Amino acid sequence: MSLLASADEVYLPVIVLGEYRYGLRGSKLRKKLEPQLMSFAKACTVLCVLESTTSFYATARQGLKKQGNPIPENDVWIAALALEYSLPVLSNDRHFDSVKTIDRIKW
Numbered sequence: 616m617s618l619l620a621s622a623d624e625v626y627l628p629v630i631v632l633g634e635y636r637y638g639l640r641g642s643k644l645r646k647k648l649e650p651q652l653m654s655f656a657k658a659c660t661v662l663c664v665l666e667s668t669t670s671f672y673a674t675a676r677q678g679l680k681k682q683g684n685p686i687p688e689n690d691v692w693i694a695a696l697a698l699e700y701s702l703p704v705l706s707n708d709r710h711f712d713s714v715k716t717i718d719r720i721k722w
Contacts, residue, residue: 618705618720627659628696630689662696671695675714686710
């Protein structure tokens with residue numbers, strides 16, 4: 616069974632949704648995949664960046680800077696949302712492991 620199918624609730628950072636939409640813009644499969652993406656997004660709780668998120672962003676980015684281990688900017692925002700809502704991150708990107716207070720679930 617898929618991790619997503621077995622989850623009680625799926626949270627989708629708005630940043631991830633934006634990255635998916637961007638990826639679809641250049642895809643030959645856009646007409647097929649975009650409705651699937653929107654259906655998936657409607658089934659999720661979309662987490663938006665709020666003023667409160669900025670504190671978690673600053674903490675995560677400062678910790679990464681101290682480690683000398685920056686990660687892509689959008690991923691810092693994703694990490695900030697995970698920290699704010701005490702959620703794990705479902706990703707194959709190992710650089711999320713650099714944010715020590717995040718649990719990464721390997722995809």
